[in-house]
């Protein structure tokens with residue numbers, strides 16, 4: 001344990017999240033800048049060889065080398081940890097980098113993981129293909145059936161992994177129940193909090209041990225950079241994750257950290273505005289005759305509506321998915337053609353698989369974000385050919401309705 005520490009900001013205790021989102025970080029430099037500085041440097045200079053040795057021996061906490069310590073990255077880590085209500089955070093090069101680093105830090109050959117079958121496509125591939133190569137076995141279970149998680153527990157289960165709401169069907173899992181199952185089995189619970197962000201949901205308050213972020217999504221919020229993070233206790237971060245970061249180099253660049261740091265300042269107002277528009281759009285979509293089903297946790301028709309309202313600060317989030325008609329009657333090809341027609345008829349929405357942007361994005365999950373899954377995995381996750389995902393941004397809802405109506409009104413169902 002180092003005796004000399006990197007200083008903390010002298011802020012009053014118990015500041016509220018909106019204040020922490022614009023304040024938490026590191027003290028300003030000797031120049032007294034108000035907007036946080038961007039430290040674009042690979043390494044840091046030591047006053048003498050003995051100090052360098054003390055710093056490398058971890059006897060003195062200081063910035064050494066940006067693969068594992070940089071002031072701008074640390075500002076982001078401190079701010080995000082404060083918002084998530086965890087003791088610590090470690091930023092990573094991407095959201096997938098965060099999940100990879102978490103697994104490399106906590107798992108070894110022979111360990112068992114239980115993962116929701118409804119998580120982001122690349123997460124399924126990571127567990128089912130990549131970690132399987134190293135002897136880590138994963139059981140995929142229903143996102144919403146707590147009994148399935150319980151029955152999947154084995155003596156060697158080390159990690160439960162969930163994402164709530166899930167991408168793209170917005171299925172909500174009960175974090176309190178999963179945390180209890182994990183802890184009874186001596187395992188840890190990791191929750192991907194991409195869709196809600198700490199502005200709406202703080203999984204650690206419900207018992208999650210690790211909270212994952214793709215900073216690429218709402219944290220940046222303007223579609224500019226790729227970034228990720230893991231928030232957890234200081235013990236997990238310092239003892240398990242930091243050494244792996246140092247050896248593997250899944251580091252977030254200071255520039256990207258600075259962009260996300262500034263994104264956090266507007267996170268809460270963006271999330272609430274985008275979620276309010278998403279709910280309005282979801283309610284409107286439910287009334288359209290060409291649509292078979294709409295998925296949004298804020299709708300009373302959503303199967304986990306009550307749970308979502310409890311867990312997500314009474315808010316459904318900003319992602320809405322819907323299935324266009326045609327699937328049941330005429331088979332998958334018509335459903336896919338119809339979905340492509342609605343997507344291709346838009347002139348405002350951005351056709352891109354990213355989400356969390358101020359610009360509304362529209363995508364066909366079966367052929368984009370979930371295209372690397374096998375057909376069986378896609379079916380288990382409920383990703384059908386007629387499914388479209390909208391990640392609602394700050395566009396005017398009336399313009400989005402007109403944009404979708406262009407395709408819906410000319411659809412052959």
Ligand SMILES: Cc1ncc(COP(=O)(O)O)c(C=O)c1O
Pocket residue numbers: 094095096097120163167192194195213214215216217226227228
């Ligand atoms: C829920 C979720 N988790 C993780 C990721 C991966 O994040 P990144 O693209 O930053 O690696 C994504 C990306 O779409 C996602 O939607």
